[in-house]
Amino acid sequence: MPDNLPRKPGDRVFRPRRIKRFHLKRVLGVPALFSIGYGDVGSSIYYALGVVALVALGATPIALGVAGVIYIFNALTYAEGSAMIPEGGGSASYARHAFNNLIGFISGWVLMLSYIATMAISAYTIPPYLSYFWPVLNNASISTVVAMGIIGFLMMINVLGVKESTRLNIFFIFVDVVTQVTIVVLGIVLILRVNPSVLVQNMFGEGNWPSTQNLVMGIALAALCFTGVESVSQHGQETRHPEKRMPQAYVLMIVVVLILFAGISIVALSAMTPQMLGDPVNGWARDPVAGIAANLPSQMLQDIFKPLVAILAASILLTATNAGLLGISRLTYNLSTNHQLPAALGRVHPRFRTPYMAIIIFCAIAIFMLAPGFTNPDFFADLGALYVFGSLLCFAFAHAAIISLRIKKSDMTRPFKLRWNINFKGKDLPVTAILGLLSNIGIWIVVMVTQPFSRWAGLGWMAGGLVIYFVYFLYRRFRKEHSNDWEIKLDKK
Amino acid sequence: MFKQILVPVAGTHADEETIRLACQLAKRDKGKVWVVSVVAIKRALPLDAEIQSEIKKAEEILDKVENIAEEEGGEVETDVLQAREVGPAIVDEAVERGVSLILMGISYKQRFGQFSLGNVVPYVLKNSPCPVILYQQSSVAK
Numbered sequence: 001m002p003d004n005l006p007r008k009p010g011d012r013v014f015r016p017r018r019i020k021r022f023h024l025k026r027v028l029g030v031p032a033l034f035s036i037g038y039g040d041v042g043s044s045i046y047y048a049l050g051v052v053a054l055v056a057l058g059a060t061p062i063a064l065g066v067a068g069v070i071y072i073f074n075a076l077t078y079a080e081g082s083a084m085i086p087e088g089g090g091s092a093s094y095a096r097h098a099f100n101n102l103i104g105f106i107s108g109w110v111l112m113l114s115y116i117a118t119m120a121i122s123a124y125t126i127p128p129y130l131s132y133f134w135p136v137l138n139n140a141s142i143s144t145v146v147a148m149g150i151i152g153f154l155m156m157i158n159v160l161g162v163k164e165s166t167r168l169n170i171f172f173i174f175v176d177v178v179t180q181v182t183i184v185v186l187g188i189v190l191i192l193r194v195n196p197s198v199l200v201q202n203m204f205g206e207g208n209w210p211s212t213q214n215l216v217m218g219i220a221l222a223a224l225c226f227t228g229v230e231s232v233s234q235h236g237q238e239t240r241h242p243e244k245r246m247p248q249a250y251v252l253m254i255v256v257v258l259i260l261f262a263g264i265s266i267v268a269l270s271a272m273t274p275q276m277l278g279d280p281v282n283g284w285a286r287d288p289v290a291g292i293a294a295n296l297p298s299q300m301l302q303d304i305f306k307p308l309v310a311i312l313a314a315s316i317l318l319t320a321t322n323a324g325l326l327g328i329s330r331l332t333y334n335l336s337t338n339h340q341l342p343a344a345l346g347r348v349h350p351r352f353r354t355p356y357m358a359i360i361i362f363c364a365i366a367i368f369m370l371a372p373g374f375t376n377p378d379f380f381a382d383l384g385a386l387y388v389f390g391s392l393l394c395f396a397f398a399h400a401a402i403i404s405l406r407i408k409k410s411d412m413t414r415p416f417k418l419r420w421n422i423n424f425k426g427k428d429l430p431v432t433a434i435l436g437l438l439s440n441i442g443i444w445i446v447v448m449v450t451q452p453f454s455r456w457a458g459l460g461w462m463a464g465g466l467v468i469y470f471v472y473f474l475y476r477r478f479r480k481e482h483s484n485d486w487e488i489k490l491d492k493k
Numbered sequence: 494m495f496k497q498i499l500v501p502v503a504g505t506h507a508d509e510e511t512i513r514l515a516c517q518l519a520k521r522d523k524g525k526v527w528v529v530s531v532v533a534i535k536r537a538l539p540l541d542a543e544i545q546s547e548i549k550k551a552e553e554i555l556d557k558v559e560n561i562a563e564e565e566g567g568e569v570e571t572d573v574l575q576a577r578e579v580g581p582a583i584v585d586e587a588v589e590r591g592v593s594l595i596l597m598g599i600s601y602k603q604r605f606g607q608f609s610l611g612n613v614v615p616y617v618l619k620n621s622p623c624p625v626i627l628y629q630q631s632s633v634a635k
Contacts, residue, residue: 158537163536348544352535354535354537359537
């Protein structure tokens with residue numbers, strides 16, 4: 001048929017696909033899922049402890065404890081959601097099923113903000129740890145350039161599609177868990193047990209307890225520590241028997257993370273004052289775990305743990321930066337495939353088979369976000385607040401979606417159904433999801449009110465996203481109305 | 494002896510002769526041949542990403558395979574798989590289907606001046622749950 005003649009419907013040749021849907025090979029089990037989630041959350045202690053101490057001072061363990069309880073609510077909600085809806089997309093997917101495309105988009109869009117902030121803050125924290133080997137990295141400008149270079153490097157290798165080694169990642173995570181456990185045990189035995197009053201003094205002593213506003217802000221920032229729930233949910237489609245394995249991975253993460261983080265924060269405040277822990281210029285705010293290693297009461301232990309922590313921190317943070325990049329890349333592709341973002345953003349490179357546009361654009365935004373680091377070393381607390389703005393909202397959407405699905409689709413199969421429910425008009429509503437929704441929204445409101453940077457940057461990000469969504473929506477509608485083509489919609493099922 | 498044979502294909506020159514061999518082996522034992530083309534998805538994309546160019550390529554490869562199988566009079570079923578890595582996907586498929594043989598066509602490749610089997614073949618050889626036959630066309634035949 002010549003190309004210049006107008007097509008008629010009958011000219012289309014319909015060829016059904018060979019198979020109704022290609023098969024996805026699901027390979028991940030609980031250990032792999034745990035390593036994915038822990039790779040995210042385990043890295044956050046390397047910077048979040050300092051960010052929280054900057055604000056919450058001696059109340060840091062309390063802030064982490066409260067945030068840890070909220071983390072349990074979040075993880076349980078994701079456990080039910082991921083078992084019920086085992087597709088990649090996390091809270092954006094739950095929100096789309098529970099509400100509509102627009103809400104799903106908003107949830108995905110704020111999650112993207114969290115991913116970008118995670119990338120920036122993780123990359124920004126690598127140079128301070130490596131300054132053990134190269135002291136010049138303590139310089140704010142140089143470390144900012146290095147952090148930008150790290151993101152640029154990861155952008156390049158992900159556009160090219162260079163494979164990361166899963167085994168190496170699992171190895172580093174295993175060593176990281178062992179090292180953190182060792183530091184906690186050593187800290188308790190050698191510092192806390194010898195002089196328990198140090199911890200009490202550093203937490204409750206004069207000048208060490210924060211104001212109520214700072215305490216609440218500290219709890220909000222402590223949410224930085226408890227990431228990983230979205231990363232695990234994004235791998236739902238690759239997991240064998242996701243209805244069983246994903247809840248198991250979440251429960252394992254809850255146990256390990258809470259024990260380790262409680263221990264690390266207590267040891268940190270036994271080893272140094274909250275002012276030292278939270279000082280980004282002369283203290284250890286940017287590399288708090290290095291601070292713990294440097295304050296162990298034995299030169300031999302310091303000589304072992306200081307370089308070990310430097311290497312582990314750098315590797316885990318690099319993995320976390322890359323995980324943020326992969327997360328945003330997949331999420332962008334999902335959103336553009338579901339016509340919630342322009343298709344151009346999900347464009348796949350014909351040779352490298354990677355979503356190069358999304359990778360390049362969002363890496364550029366992350367690099368831009370690091371610019372204040374040249375002049376203001378405190379700004380990473382603002383980055384942390386920005387991350388919290390996005391993630392709290394995202395978790396709130398997840399809780400709301402789970403509650404909504406209990407009401408609207410109560411007969412949906414729930415391989416992992418949360419216990420402790422209250423009955424509302426004949427529907428079982430999970431108490432943990434209700435508490436999670438209220439606590440996440442409550443803290444989000446506090447962040448919005450008290451943090452001008454994250455308020456305006458976050459709201460600006462959301463406004464920009466909504467503009468893109470509606471402009472694209474109207475563009476697609478206009479194209480459809482004025483198109484001479486008719487299309488057969490293939491049923492994916 | 495070989496009732497179910499799994500043949501991974503990748504669109505190389507070796508595919509045609511490999512399929513013919515698989516059909517002959519299966520006919521002898523009144524068996525069946527499964528031919529799979531694996532689309533490897535990079536980690537920057539979700540696993541169910543539909544990369545049209547790759548799927549089209551896989552479909553074309555399997556179209557040719559079906560034509561060859563028809564010529565040989567063999568019973569063949571084809572499938573497109575999407576996975577992160579090709580080797581584990583092949584082994585996994587072999588385990589799921591309970592095949593009695595994996596037959597893979599290889600071409601002569603060199604890396605840094607040394608003959609190389611690549612990454613997929615060694616993985617399958619190491620982890621396969623059943624016998625594996627590697628078939629290489631002679632360089633003269635090419």
